[in-house]
Amino acid sequence: MMDPIYGRIASNKRKTFFLFLLYAVLFVLIGYFIGIYIGDPIVGIILAALIFIILFLISYFSGQSVVTKMAGAREVSKQQEPFLYNTVEAMSIASGKPMPKIFIIETEVPNAFAAGRNPQNSIIAVTRGLMNRLNRQELEGVIAHEMAHIHNYDVLLATVAIVLAGTIVFVSVIARRMIFFGGMGRGGRRGGQGQIIMLIVLIVVAILAPIFAQLLKFAISRQREYMADATAANFTGYPEGLASALEKITDQQVKNSPIENKALEGLYIVNPALGARSGNRASVLFATHPPAEERVKRLRAM
Amino acid sequence: METTHILLAVLILVVLYVIYSFNRLISMRNMADKAYSNIDTLLQKRFDLVPNLVNTVKGYMEHERELLEAVTRARTEWLNASNIKENAGADQTAERAIKSLFAVSENYPDLKANQNFMMLQEELTGIENKIAYARQRYNRTVMAINTAVQRFPTNLIARLFKFQTREYFAVESDQARSAPQINMQGGDNK
Numbered sequence: 001m002m003d004p005i006y007g008r009i010a011s012n013k014r015k016t017f018f019l020f021l022l023y024a025v026l027f028v029l030i031g032y033f034i035g036i037y038i039g040d041p042i043v044g045i046i047l048a049a050l051i052f053i054i055l056f057l058i059s060y061f062s063g064q065s066v067v068t069k070m071a072g073a074r075e076v077s078k079q080q081e082p083f084l085y086n087t088v089e090a091m092s093i094a095s096g097k098p099m100p101k102i103f104i105i106e107t108e109v110p111n112a113f114a115a116g117r118n119p120q121n122s123i124i125a126v127t128r129g130l131m132n133r134l135n136r137q138e139l140e141g142v143i144a145h146e147m148a149h150i151h152n153y154d155v156l157l158a159t160v161a162i163v164l165a166g167t168i169v170f171v172s173v174i175a176r177r178m179i180f181f182g183g184m185g186r187g188g189r190r191g192g193q194g195q196i197i198m199l200i201v202l203i204v205v206a207i208l209a210p211i212f213a214q215l216l217k218f219a220i221s222r223q224r225e226y227m228a229d230a231t232a233a234n235f236t237g238y239p240e241g242l243a244s245a246l247e248k249i250t251d252q253q254v255k256n257s258p259i260e261n262k263a264l265e266g267l268y269i270v271n272p273a274l275g276a277r278s279g280n281r282a283s284v285l286f287a288t289h290p291p292a293e294e295r296v297k298r299l300r301a302m
Numbered sequence: 303m304e305t306t307h308i309l310l311a312v313l314i315l316v317v318l319y320v321i322y323s324f325n326r327l328i329s330m331r332n333m334a335d336k337a338y339s340n341i342d343t344l345l346q347k348r349f350d351l352v353p354n355l356v357n358t359v360k361g362y363m364e365h366e367r368e369l370l371e372a373v374t375r376a377r378t379e380w381l382n383a384s385n386i387k388e389n390a391g392a393d394q395t396a397e398r399a400i401k402s403l404f405a406v407s408e409n410y411p412d413l414k415a416n417q418n419f420m421m422l423q424e425e426l427t428g429i430e431n432k433i434a435y436a437r438q439r440y441n442r443t444v445m446a447i448n449t450a451v452q453r454f455p456t457n458l459i460a461r462l463f464k465f466q467t468r469e470y471f472a473v474e475s476d477q478a479r480s481a482p483q484i485n486m487q488g489g490d491n492k
Binding site: 093 | 333336337340344421424425427428429431432435436438439
């Protein structure tokens with residue numbers, strides 16, 4: 001049990017580094033093109049490098065707060081939620097890991113996720129619906145699964161990937177607005193320039209889109225989910241708790257729920273988009289999570 | 303010349319292995335110490351709540367004097383405990399007594415509606431649960447230590463540096479694991 005996990009931790013740290021490198025190269029490349037456009041490639045590269053360093057710092061040091069804000073989660077204390085707090089503390093004792101911060105998302109859809117850069121700086125967020133539906137042992141199973149993700153450094157990779165992907169999407173939205181604004185406001189004489197910007201952005205988006213799709217898969221593979229389930233079962237010594245929790249919450253995902261967010265869906269214990277895709281066989285191929293039935297089957301076989 | 307090189311290589315490997323095993327034994331020992339102090343802290347927290355629990359329940363459960371006495375007795379037992387075995391014994395007595403107290407409390411709707419009792423019940427059920435996990439963790443660490451101390455060749459290194467086998471905290475039996483399970487009915491009010 002020990003060695004495969006240590007191998008996984010090292011591999012996750014490596015992948016995070018590689019992810020950063022890839023983003024850095026992309027940024028510098030974009031900076032270079034924009035630099036050519038404004039007449040000085042060096043300025044473009046320096047600017048891109050600066051922006052990247054800022055992004056790096058944000059995603060590494062406050063990735064978890066960016067993610068909790070995106071998910072609409074709020075931190076709770078022991079006095080506010082004793083049941084949840086006690087359960088998380090029990091799992092922290094069982095796993096021998098430090099206590100994560102606890103967040104709640106006020107929605108009836110049952111789900112949970114973890115984020116953070118290492119076990120000392122991590123959070124676990126659960127929805128109100130999850131707490132209402134699960135008993136102590138089932139909740140323990142879910143929390144143990146999230147602790148396992150933290151312990152295996154899956155969350156570092158996922159958090160960083162989400163923040164970086166999110167910022168690039170943000171930048172592309174701004175760029176699109178600028179083109180739109182420029183095109184409407186001026187036209188005529190500057191139309192040529194606007195077209196060039198449009199072309200650059202289109203090329204950039206065309207390059208980035210498939211890479212992001214790949215990166216998100218990269219960050220949140222199905223193997224990780226099985227691994228986290230197995231680690232969770234080891235922490236609690238009671239796989240049935242998690243199995244029963246998965247059964248209870250998988251069918252409860254609803255369409256257009258407040259937690260349905262493309263960027264975050266891979267982070268949750270059960271994919272929130274299941275509600276939208278239910279009955280669609282093809283979706284299994286592109287799923288960030290293995291089917292719940294398979295996870296339950298494997299847990300019960302332990 | 304050839305043979306001295308080989309001998310030297312073997313010697314270096316042996317020394318490296320001894321260093322590695324020694325460090326592993328040390329970190330396992332530290333883990334066990336930490337796990338044990340975890341149990342200790344939790345037992346302290348639980349028994350600190352006992353007088354409060356008894357006072358809250360006393361007025362409602364006139365006829366269950368025996369149950370209350372059992373809880374108080376477990377606390378006294380723990381206060382007088384001086385080794386792992388006695389600690390574990392007191393832990394088991396208390397676990398059983400508190401569990402049956404909560405089970406019986408189902409028959410007292412007034413008590414169940416008492417705000418203070420509800421808080422105590424969640425707190426104590428939570429602590430019972432944490433103790434079960436702390437015990438599990440400690441016992442697993444002890445098992446790892448004992449295996450290392452007894453198995454060849456780490457037993458030689460353990461003997462050299464005077465590492466000893468450790469005592470388990472009670473028994474991690476099915477009975478112990480089922481403790482929070484039975485509490486569920488009472489503690490599942492959230």
